Structure formats: C-alpha cells, structure tokens
Amino acid sequence: MSAPRELPIATNGDVVVVRQQTRSLAAEIGLSLVDQTKIVTAASELARNALVHAGGGRVLIEVLEGGRRPGLRLVFTDEGPGIPDIEQALTEGWSTAGGLGLGLSGSRRLVDEFDLVSAPGEGTRVTVTKWAR
Template identity: 70%
Template sequence: MTGAGRLAIAGSADLVMVRQQVRAVAIEAGLSLIDQTKVVTAASELARNALVHAGGGTVTIEVVEDGRRRGLRLAFSDDGPGIPDTEQALTDGFTTGGGLGLGLGGSRRLVDEFDLTSAPGKGTMVVVTKWIRR
C-alpha cells in the first residue's frame, strides 16, 4: 500500500496529515465510507491525545491481513507521562485535559480492536484495528 507508513505527531498541522493519510490508506484497503469515517475519527482523537497529553508522538499506519480478512491497523505511541489508570481513562466523562472525556472510550467504540498500554513515566501505546466488513 502506498499510503502506509509512519508519521510524526508534533503539531496541529500533523493532526490534519494523520487524518488525510488514514483516510487515503483506508480507501486503498477497501473500507466502506462509514468505516473510513469511523477510523479517521478515532485516529484524529488518538493523535490529538498524543499531542495534547504527551507533547507529540508517532502513528504507524498499515494494512493488515489475518488469513481470512483484511483491515487497517494504527499504532499510536508517545514518550509522555503515561496514564496511571487506563481503566479510568477509558471511562466516558473522565478527562485530564478539560474536554468532554469521550476520546479514548469513543475511539474504542469506533474500531473493532483496541489495545491500550501505558504506565506512569513510560509513555502510551494505543493500537487500533478496523476490519473490512464483507
């Protein structure tokens, strides 16, 4: 896939680039318009979280296959302060940044697979996958 790869998230312009690249690769992978919108929305929120809460990070965008299906996987990582309580962070309404507190939980609902790994002082890794519906 030509659009797959790794992008830096270091400023607000990068948030636009992440959305554009995720949409381009989602189209290449064959996701429906609805699923493209869902994965772009999740990517936008996760990229914004990396920028706001960790000062930046990276996203790796790739098309994946598991033998019976194809999808789009996004891996967001940062070297920020980490999340002390990941379960609490996934609870709707919980926020440390003054927002609505729907980012992580909302992102989890928009994708098929969601894996959050974080610890204080260790940064955060969020890997999401959206599978193509047949």
C-alpha cells in the same frame, strides 16, 4: 500493498496529515464509507491525545493483509507522562485536559480492536484496528 508508514505527531497540522493518510489507506483497502469515517475519526482523536497529553508522539499506519479480510492498524506511541489508571481513563466522560473525555472511550467504540498499554512515566501506546467487512 503499501509498506507501513510512520508519521510524526508534533503539530496541529500533523493531526490533519494523520487523518488524510488514514483516509486514503482505508479507502484503498475497501472499507465502507461509514467505516472509513469511523477509523479516521478515531485516528484524529488519538493523534490529538498524543499531542495534548504527551506533547507529541508518532503513529504507525499499517495495512493488514493475508487474513480473510484486509484491515487497517494504527499504532500511536508517545513518551508522555503515561496513564496511571487505565480503567479510569477508559471511563466515559473521564478527562484530564479539559476535553470531553471522549478521546479514548469514544475511539474504542469506533474500531474493531483496541489495545492500550501505558504506565506512569513510560509513555502510552494505543493500537487500534479496523477490518473490512
């Protein structure tokens, strides 16, 4: 199995690298093509979120084994301004940076588990998990 890898998110190019790494690990653990596409798309949205809202951050990509099915977990962390109202941020169509507001709410629908921890001034941590079926 592969060790968890941590990638920086500081430039547009880094977002592409996050996508590629996520794709290769997702394929490695046997996610279906549709599930691969979903987790890679979620990774792209969340990496861009970190870049746009917090000026950058990092992601930890981890393969989960030992359960009945393998899974892929991505933890996005940034030291940005944080989210004052998480409920609102997860509402469909809510956006602060002129986007479509699909980043958080959309990514949540693309994964099996979604966890968001944030407070004003303390940055944001988003953890998403996709399990092989």
